[in-house]
Amino acid sequence: MENFNYSVAIVDDEKEALYSYSLILKQAGLKDVVLIQDSREIPIILKERTFSILLLDLSMPYISGFDLLKYLSVEYPEIPVIIITAIKDIETAVECMKIGACDYLVKPIEKNKLISSIKKALEMNRLKEEILGLKHRLIEDKLEQENAFSEIITVNQKMRGIFKYIEVISKTEQPVLVTGETGTGKELVARAIHKISEKKGEFVAVNVAGLDDTMFSDTLFGHRKGAFTGAFSNREGLISRAKGGTLFLDEIGDLSEASQLKLLRVIQEKVYYPLGSDLPKNTDARLIVATNQDIQEMVNSGKFRKDLFYRLKAHHVHLPPLRERKDDIPVLLEYFIEEAALSLSKKPPKYPEELIILLMNYPFPGNIRELKMIVYDAVARCKSNFLSLEIFKDMIDISNTIDKELKSEIVKFYIQMRFPERLPTLKEMEEILVTEALRRSKGNQGIAASMLGITRQALNKRLHKKTTP
Incomplete structure (x- = not known):
């Protein structure tokens, strides 16, 4: 299992079945497995604690699994229920699914089939919770963790909608793909996700552009002494440094095919191999990746692995360019003027009203990063308490911004x-x-x-x- 924090309750009156299923789940990495032989205990236990998923037998004394399923669907609809039974009957299976069961498995159940069913149920429940959470955020029209986005200066409603989505996905363990043109603030978004996740480990960022497969492996996974010429001592990779935290890979579209395959294995198996080592190491780092390229087009043209793309796109945040959020230009202008003046130990200069009009009509191919550079340069060149419009005109040519x-x-x-x-x-x-x-x-x-x-x-x-x- 990719996440070891799930809790599972198995309800079956047969001791052998309870033992068999619990052994399968624990071997798969699920540590919190509760065995319940008397179905009457379920309502009492659920008042004290909840479960990520519940495995339920149908044929039991006292309270049948069928009646218990009806009770759970009304009182605890958020808990996914998988039916495990010896009753091989289509009508019974259909009725259970109508009431709310997410799967119906007939004994004897193969190990892989049971694990696959549990994974599917957990994933469906996660998606349902995220959708409900997103609906709640959109209806409420407020952020629960406003401070997490303090580094992203915006008054744009599209950006506020993105923040609400980020709040919903941040505490899951699934990878996040952040796309957008250069200079739109992809790393700031990754840092916000890390803050909201409340992970105890570090936020570790690395730009993978220009790294060949060996450099990629060494940077992320580290190496053992003697792995290659010049490897005089062991080196821990950045993925180890991100233990319990977040690993942010920027420019993911530049990865070689060999590196893409290694990253896919890390996501699927949660293990990696340092260079020169045959011993696998576990990782629990949350993965966030970013690119300014059209990664869907790269997949279509065969330049990026399709299986890796869909694993990375478990959650997708696309940042709009500055030209699509022009209402942010005035607030960003004032923010960068203040910031530039502070860094230069100057009093923040005023600016003519026409400057807003000029900037509003410029498409900013470099987005927020370009605006920041232009403002910093203008403040540095300013010799009075008033920014000159001509300085900005010299730096941007509105008539020549499209090829x-x-x-x-x-x-x-x-x-x-x-x-x-x-x-x-x-x-x-x-x-x-x-x-x-x-x-x-x-x-x-x-x-x-x-x-x-x-x-x-x-x-x-x-x-x-x-x-x-």
Whole structure:
């Protein structure tokens, strides 16, 4: 079992069956197994404690398993119940499933079949709890652990929705895949997940980009003395350092195929082998991975293992780019101005209102990281108590943020959609573009001129022509 903290109750009037099933479960790694021979004890025991899953025989004296199933489905619907019985009858099986049993196994039960059924029931219950938890978060519209997200500056509702999802998944043991463009804050999200999980171990981050298979294995799994030339002593890998905590692997899309296979084995078996060692070591580290690549496309093209992708995607957090959360630009601007000024031992400078308009019309290909860099540079270059708009204009070129090929496609599409029959004249098109640029810049001619790729003087001439009879 991947998680040894599950508790299981087995209810059967036969001592031999109880012993047999408990032995199978304990060999599979489940330590908390409670054996109940008298079905009348169930209501009493459940008042004192709960169970992750319950195995229930049907044919028992006093209270039958069938009646007990009805009771459990009403009083304790959150506990998954698996029926284990000698009754090989389709109608009985169907009736049990209708009442609420998650599986129906006929004795004698094979070891692998029993373990597989328990795993499936636990997974289904986990998913149900997460869905219910997410619904609750969305209805409540509040975060239970606001402080865990203190490093992520946002007022955006889409981001708030992501935070609610993170709160639901953080305390599970399943891997988390975090995707998003470069500079969107993937590591900050990973750290928030670790905080909410309340794991006692460390948060260990490693960027796997550029690591070949040997370097990947050595970095994560460590090595034994003499494993290779230069290995003069034992070295513990980062996965050992993350024991009881979280291991964050950034740029997971760059892993070689051999490294992908090793990572898959770690996830499936919870064991790894240091270089030069034949002895397996156990790990209980929670795994979070991130990439800025289109990993689904990599799977489709055969560059990334499909089985590993689906194991990593047990939970998926996708971070929107800054251009899709423009309402965050003003708060991020003020935050970075304060932060930059503090680091430079300067008084935070003020900024013109037009700066917000300028930044709102820039697509930020580097996202939040790019905004931070631009603000830090502007504050460093500021010689007064007021940030110059020209400094920002020098650093970002609104008219040249899309490559020529994409621009051409956008223009073609726009013309076909907007003018399906008659093409406008150049003069008409010029008026449309000027009007739209002024609308987007809220009347600021300097910013509008930057969008159009012309000087302010050239824009003034066009506006003058437009107003002159």
